[in-house]
Amino acid sequence: MKKKNVPPIAKQIPKELIAHNDVRIDNYFWLNDRENPEVIDYLEQENAYCDNMLKHTEQFQKDLFEEMKSRIKEDDQSVPYKYNGYWYIVKFETGKNYPIYIRRKESLNAPDELLFDCNKMAEGQSYFKLTGISISPDNTKVAYALDTIGRRQYTIHIKDLKTDKLFPERIVNATGSSTWANDNKTLFYTLKNEKTLRSEKVFKHTLGADTKSDKLVYFEKDDTFNVSVYKSKSRKFIIISSHSTLTNEYQVLNADKPNEMFTLFQERIRGLEYSISHFQDHFYILTNLDNATNFKLMKTNVSNTAIEHWGEVIPHRKEVMLEGIDIFKEFLVISERENGLNKIRIKRWDNTDDYYLPFDNETYTTYTSTNVDFDTTILRYGYNSLTTPASIIDFDMVNKTKDIKKEQEVLGGKFDKKNYVSERIWATSDDGTKIPMSVVHHKDTKKNKDTPLLIYAYGSYGHTIDPYFSTIRLSLLDRGFIYVIAHIRGGEYLGRPWYENGRLLLKRNTFTDFISCSQHLININYTSSNHLYAMGGSAGGLLMGSIINMTQNLYNGVVAQVPFVDVITTMLDDSIPLTTGEYDEWGNPNDSAYYNYMKSYSPYDNVEKQDYPNLLVTTGLHDSQVQYWEPAKWVAKLRTYKTNGNLLLLKTNMDAGHGGASGRFESLKEDALEFAFLLDLEGITS
The missing domain is CATH 2.130.10.120 (Prolyl oligopeptidase, N-terminal domain)
Known part of the structure; x- marks a missing residue:
């Protein structure tokens, strides 16, 4: 019988993978078969090993889960919005995992009409x-x-x-x-x-x-x-x-x-990006036409929509990225980003008024929310920051007054936003580029070499991780952790060029930016390598895999969630979901230049005999975005290569896909597992 505290060792069946006269040997290719009972057995062995190695944290995980859950208002509902004569509302009821969708005709005082009770629908x-x-x-x-x-x-x-x-x-x-x-x-x-x-x-x-x-x-x-x-x-x-x-x-x-x-x-x-919105006799077009890298706004008559008929409304600006528009009968609302910060601009169609909503710090997120009604002067937008819970606000664009319709309640009686401090700091990457980071911690947390710090990033597809509030994160902040979001290249935090400089043959900038941010936090005495942790998911999991290959002993622990780590093999297999649509992000490895560049950073291909940090890897058996076998193969290979005794754990959700468990609170159990893993490495057990 297998000892519970001995890690499972996957069998090796060498498979030659040949491209461009280059031969790679994949010993764990056989794990790419979810119908094979041996594969399922191996994943279950890894789950058992993970559970056993973290068994001493089981009660802590339960406590963390209850703590996270206790901050969330169970009996809750969304801010109603009106569409085509009905008010629509999403409700949650105490003790239930799924939403209930209702509507009310014309008036909010009208009786509820039930659309869906997902709790009943989800039974079984x-x-x-x-x-x-x-x-x-x-x-x-x-x-x-x-x-x-x-x-x-x-x-x-x-x-x-x-x-x-x-x-x-x-x-x-x-x-x-x-x-x-x-x-x-x-x-x-x-x-x-x-x-x-x-x-x-x-x-x-x-x-x-x-x-x-x-x-x-x-x-x-x-x-x-x-x-x-x-x-x-x-x-x-x-x-x-x-x-x-x-x-x-x-x-x-x-x-x-x-x-x-x-x-x-x-x-x-090819290379022309545009999106369209209709208003009266015109379509409005957000586009990068004529090298408008940060996008501009154009319009054209509904009867002549080809490119030669497009006329400029808002020109391209080098320092300001145009992210989106919302059209109303009297107003055009423009979502912009300048120096990393969200801005909302409100402009009358007749040009008699043009102004920005005021925001006053560097670690906030704002966005236009559900605005389905044309004939209104009310703009609904959302606001939150690293220290401020999310609010939904109705803004009267004529009177310039705001009505806070809902502010996220943080239950439990312990939260006070005055107890938390946020800031934005900048690191310098290898090539001299300044990389911004958003930082939050409890006001009583002292910054020194003994302070635990978790740095998070994504860095792909132009997806920006804005500084946002999280009730879950409080479980780390209240136990002395500093939390950092690194706004690395590959996202669009500093505009479209920020993305362009972190994809294709510039992808390695994403990884070196993250390492530079990590090193900077040590250099300015916010933490030290013994207390530095990193986390990322999906393409951010690729980031995790790359940085631990590229460094030794920089991080004490890393959480890689559903990580995309077998880059070349996946990108060469056009039968795998999403592969062909990814060529513009990563490159097409059927071209030798992209193949060789990918091979230089692909985490699975670059595992070496070296020390690796304590590592928790998560995946879902039914994941359609990143197939489960990528993290499974990676962990199997790491087991035979790593040269130190640090933890290496793989946890597979056998019932879920890329987004993890369904249900309002089930996903908190995954958060509790990850936090318990990190806190336990710090000797924090309650």
């Missing part, structure tokens, strides 16, 4: 996700989608809201989103490729008809593109979007005429 399911709620224009029907596996392959259902009965049709293997034409009987939706899970087809369904007779409206042949379908905020157009990392194309259709043909808005040009 180990995983449950409802998404893609789409109400018909006459308010009598709702389309929605369910996933009960965690692989993001949804089944669309349609419910009659007058009778509360389901229509018989089921649309399987969908992306989940769908949109109604204005005739209340035609539903447009998107289907995935069953193998690659790429969103590739748009279909049209007529209510009551057999789904086998659904009409294919559009097939996206280019396997580096995904496709989606939605309705404009004006409700006048059905829009098909084809999008890759760096290129967009749209087709539009009058929503009153669902049986006519879509017309091309502007054909794709």
